[in-house]
Amino acid sequence: MRVLLVDDEEELVSTLSERLDLRGIESDWVTNGEDGLRLALENDYDWIVLDMKMPGIGGLETLQAIKRRRPSTKIIVMTGHSSSQDREAGLRAGAQHYLLKPIDVEDLIARMHQVQETEVS
Amino acid sequence: MSLWSGIRPPFWDKAETQGAESLNYRRLWKVTFGAAVAVSLLPLVLLSLINFYQFEKQYELQRGELVGEIQRLVSNTRLQLTDFLNERQSALSYVVQENSFEQLSDHRHLNRIFVNLRRSFGGFVDLGLIDSEGAHRAYVGPYALEGHNYKEEDWFKEAQMRGLHISEVFMGHRNVPHFVIAVKHEKDDGSFHILRATINTARIQDLLSGISLRPASDAFLVNQAGVLQTPSRLYGAVLEVFPLHLPKEAKQVEVRDFSDLGKQLIAGFARVQGSPFTLVLLKQPAVLLEKWSLLRINLLLLVVASAVAILAVTFKGTTSLITRLYQADQRRSAVLHEIEYTNKLASIGRLAAGVAHEINNPIAIINEKAGLLRDLVRAREDSAQKEKYLKSLESILGSVKRVSAVTHRLLGFARHLDVKVEQIHLDLLIQEVLDFLGKEAQYRNIGITVTIPPDIPSIESDRGQLQQVFLNILNNALAAVHDGGQINIAVFRRGPDRVAVSIADNGAGIAAEHVQRIFEPFFSTRSDKGGTGLGLSITYGIVRKLGGDIEVESALGEGTTFTVTLPVRRPQ
Numbered sequence: 001m002r003v004l005l006v007d008d009e010e011e012l013v014s015t016l017s018e019r020l021d022l023r024g025i026e027s028d029w030v031t032n033g034e035d036g037l038r039l040a041l042e043n044d045y046d047w048i049v050l051d052m053k054m055p056g057i058g059g060l061e062t063l064q065a066i067k068r069r070r071p072s073t074k075i076i077v078m079t080g081h082s083s084s085q086d087r088e089a090g091l092r093a094g095a096q097h098y099l100l101k102p103i104d105v106e107d108l109i110a111r112m113h114q115v116q117e118t119e120v121s
Numbered sequence: 122m123s124l125w126s127g128i129r130p131p132f133w134d135k136a137e138t139q140g141a142e143s144l145n146y147r148r149l150w151k152v153t154f155g156a157a158v159a160v161s162l163l164p165l166v167l168l169s170l171i172n173f174y175q176f177e178k179q180y181e182l183q184r185g186e187l188v189g190e191i192q193r194l195v196s197n198t199r200l201q202l203t204d205f206l207n208e209r210q211s212a213l214s215y216v217v218q219e220n221s222f223e224q225l226s227d228h229r230h231l232n233r234i235f236v237n238l239r240r241s242f243g244g245f246v247d248l249g250l251i252d253s254e255g256a257h258r259a260y261v262g263p264y265a266l267e268g269h270n271y272k273e274e275d276w277f278k279e280a281q282m283r284g285l286h287i288s289e290v291f292m293g294h295r296n297v298p299h300f301v302i303a304v305k306h307e308k309d310d311g312s313f314h315i316l317r318a319t320i321n322t323a324r325i326q327d328l329l330s331g332i333s334l335r336p337a338s339d340a341f342l343v344n345q346a347g348v349l350q351t352p353s354r355l356y357g358a359v360l361e362v363f364p365l366h367l368p369k370e371a372k373q374v375e376v377r378d379f380s381d382l383g384k385q386l387i388a389g390f391a392r393v394q395g396s397p398f399t400l401v402l403l404k405q406p407a408v409l410l411e412k413w414s415l416l417r418i419n420l421l422l423l424v425v426a427s428a429v430a431i432l433a434v435t436f437k438g439t440t441s442l443i444t445r446l447y448q449a450d451q452r453r454s455a456v457l458h459e460i461e462y463t464n465k466l467a468s469i470g471r472l473a474a475g476v477a478h479e480i481n482n483p484i485a486i487i488n489e490k491a492g493l494l495r496d497l498v499r500a501r502e503d504s505a506q507k508e509k510y511l512k513s514l515e516s517i518l519g520s521v522k523r524v525s526a527v528t529h530r531l532l533g534f535a536r537h538l539d540v541k542v543e544q545i546h547l548d549l550l551i552q553e554v555l556d557f558l559g560k561e562a563q564y565r566n567i568g569i570t571v572t573i574p575p576d577i578p579s580i581e582s583d584r585g586q587l588q589q590v591f592l593n594i595l596n597n598a599l600a601a602v603h604d605g606g607q608i609n610i611a612v613f614r615r616g617p618d619r620v621a622v623s624i625a626d627n628g629a630g631i632a633a634e635h636v637q638r639i640f641e642p643f644f645s646t647r648s649d650k651g652g653t654g655l656g657l658s659i660t661y662g663i664v665r666k667l668g669g670d671i672e673v674e675s676a677l678g679e680g681t682t683f684t685v686t687l688p689v690r691r692p693q
Contacts (some may be wrong), residue, residue: 009482015489022496080481080528101481102488102525 001112004043005029006036006062007051007078016049019105033057040066040073047112050095052079052086060089067094076111078103130440132447146447154439161431169424176420180413187406188376191389194332195374195402198340199391201328206287206396209242209320210302217306217316225250225316226259235261238318246299246319251277253313262319264294280305280315287396290322290342290350290359298322298351298359322359326351337408342398343367350398355382367399459659477528484525491517542691544579545587547612547622554591558599565604572611580620581691586663593660594624594683601628601681618689625682631675639673668692 003020005027007013013029020027028043030036033054040048040062048066052059059077066073076097077090087098097111132146216234217225224230235248247262255272271277280286280303288301303317325342332340333354342350347363349356356363365379367390374391389402407414495514501507551571555562562569598608608626615621631639640661664671668688675681 009486011486012482012489015486015493019489019493019496022493022500080478080485100525100529102485102521105489105492 001025001046002043003027003047003049003112004036004039004045005049006031006033006054006059007049008032008054009051016103016105020109023105023109025109033059033062036062037065041069046074048073048075049108050075050077051101052077052090060093063090063093063095074112076108128436128440130444130447132444144446144450146443149446150439150443153443154435157435157439158432161435162428165424165427165431169420172420173417176413176417180417183413184406187404188387191376191387191402191404192374194340195389195391195400198328198332198402199374199393199400202325202342202393202398202400203395205325205328206302206393209244209318210285210287210304210395212238212242213302213304213316213318217304217314222250222252222258222308222314225314228259228261231259232261244320244324246321249317251303251315251317258314276301276303277315280317281313285395289344289348289397292360293319300350322351332402337405339403341401342393343401344397345399355403363401365401367401455658459662481525481528484521484528488518488521488525491521542581542583545582545584546579547577547620548573550584550587551591551610551612551622554588554595557592558595561599562608565599565606567599567602567605568607570607570609572609574613577612577614577620578689580687580689582667582687586667587687590660590663590685591622591624593656594685597656597683598624598626598628598681601630602626603628615686619686620689621684621686623682623684625680627680630677630679630681631673632677633675636673636675640671 003025005013005017005020006029007016008031010031013031017027017029028039028045030039033056036048036050037057039045050059050063054062057065059079063075063077066075071094075095076099077086077095078099078101079086079090080101090098099108099111130146130150132150216238220230220234225234231248231250235245238248239245247260247264247266249260249262249266250258251271252258255270255274255277257266257269257271260267276286276288284305284307286301286303288303290298290300293299299319299321301317301319303315305313305315307313329340329342329351332338339354339356341353341356341363343363344350345367347365347367349359349361349363352358353361353363364381365377365388368375372392372394374389376387376389378385378387380386384405385407387404387406389404391400392398393400491514495511495518498507498510498514548571551573555569555571559569561567595608602608606627608624611623611625613621613623639657641658661671664685664687668691670686672684672686673681674684
């Protein structure tokens with residue numbers, strides 16, 4: 001499984017990447033929406049984990065741009081707010097899951113597997 | 122007192138307790154009422170006074186005319202009475218002068234004269250001749266008076282002295298009122314005799330009864346002692362007493378007001394010259410001027426009725442006007458306060474959200490770093506330190522969870538200030554609210570129980586607004602209970618479409634007279650402890666806006682139960 005992590009907090013995203021590596025999940029990380037969009041289009045990721053609140057191109061715009069070009073891309077959005085607006089906007093734009101920060105890495109992996117298993121079955 | 126408490130305007134006692142910028146409604150009411158009454162009543166009072174003055178003038182004029190009429194009537198009647206007496210006196214004088222003592226002593230001669238007198242003048246009852254010794258020498262008439270001696274009687278002495286005597290009225294043997302005229306004739310040798318005639322008062326009574334027949338009139342004769350000489354319509358038969366003190370000499374007609382027998386009377390008097398009689402004429406002005414009095418009374422009644430009507434209508438109108446103004450001001454004030462309160466909450470919410478958001482990112486980093494460390498430590502071989510590291514890391518991660526729970530709650534609370542309808546599980550919502558208040562309850566050792574049956578459906582409502590509702594009610598409950606008290610929350614169904622949440626405390630309770638008013642804006646029993654009196658008013662407004670209802674039951678010293686009923690589906 002190959003995952004792209006996009007969050008403006010470098011400390012957060014790099015650490016999360018390292019923790020996924022420890023669990024055998026290959027991951028790349030970037031700290032803004034533009035890089036996230038570029039990498040998402042250049043590579044073939046199984047999952048993209050996207051922060052909703054970022055300077056520059058925000059999480060929602062990045063999500064919409066990726067989905068326009070590659071509708072099959074699977075995306076999990078995360079945010080510091082438990083705002084139902086953010087959640088609904090993310091899910092409406094095509095995200096498969098919504099997670100509240102701080103996230104539990106086991107929970108993140110469980111959700112990725114859950115959707116994959118649903119697809120397989 | 123009870124009448125006043127029934128009609129007292131609702132703002133009457135509020136005037137002094139309101140803030141400086143608010144109106145003094147009681148004063149405003151007084152000024153408005155006073156001005157309206159003055160403007161309405163002044164013309165009426167002025168008009169009435171003018172009318173009253175004119176009526177008084179007219180009344181006096183009428184009374185003046187009445188007095189004039191009395192004077193004329195008394196004067197004319199006296200003249201007629203004087204003529205009556207003079208005629209008979211002159212006739213007797215003529216008889217006694219033209220006939221000698223001897224002629225008059227002749228019974229047949231005297232009888233002839235008597236018959237002539239009766240025929241010419243009328244009223245003569247008898248005729249007698251008395252000599253200078255007082256002996257009745259001859260007599261014609263119904264009584265056997267011949268031989269009777271009058272020497273010692275007063276009338277004889279007076280006739281002897283003055284040459285003439287007219288007696289007061291007396292009843293006589295036949296019980297018929299009459300009086301006596303005695304005329305003396307003195308001869309050249311100094312000897313004298315007296316011709317004495319008894320006169321019936323019927324002719325005088327006829328004359329006076331003609332006057333008495335006029336409306337509200339009474340005419341009669343009295344003697345100097347006030348004894349009736351002729352019958353009176355008001356005072357009765359002959360020889361009854363007329364109570365009014367009479368002037369000794371009333372050569373001119375005198376008119377006097379007096380009241381007797383419960384009546385206001387005007388009396389005219391005149392002495393009948395040469396006799397003991399005084400003519401009295403009484404008139405009742407009240408009867409004669411009744412038309413004028415009636416007009417005056419009617420006018421007075423009209424003025425009083427109009428004044429009462431004006432006062433009543435003005436009172437009602439002014440009270441209604443000022444009450445509406447007062448209520449509008451109350452509503453405006455409540456809305457302003459509610460806006461202020463909501464803005465304050467929103468500001469606090471935004472501030473809390475900002476802080477929470479700023480904290481949340483570092484917390485997320487700590488969470489990841491601690492998580493990575495735990496992953497790394499777990500990968501190492503077992504050692505004494507490994508367990509210690511893992512314990513510390515679990516503790517860090519546990520604390521991170523607690524902090525993030527707080528920040529999420531703050532963020533959630535701030536976010537819910539916007540109106541948004543969603544599916545709400547009441548158990549979760551109540552737990553969220555209790556999370557805010559749990560610490561206070563814990564410190565004060567207050568027990569809180571929540572009873573929610575499993576079949577309670579989720580409801581369509583606004584999360585933030587409901588949080589505020591239960592936060593307000595629970596805050597009140599916490600303020601009401603003593604340390605160690607109890608608050609019981611229960612959720613139950615109320616019919617197929619409604620769900621109710623009851624919050625019961627065993628605190629101080631609310632007085633019965635306050636229970637009715639606790640949802641009114643600015644009503645607070647805790648104003649001295651910083652209560653704004655808006656919490657429950659806002660709560661009530663929110664519950665109504667959400668299509669629900671709120672009830673309160675309370676008993677002093679036993680506690681209070683608030684029950685919020687909410688629709689399962691949000692009304693359109």
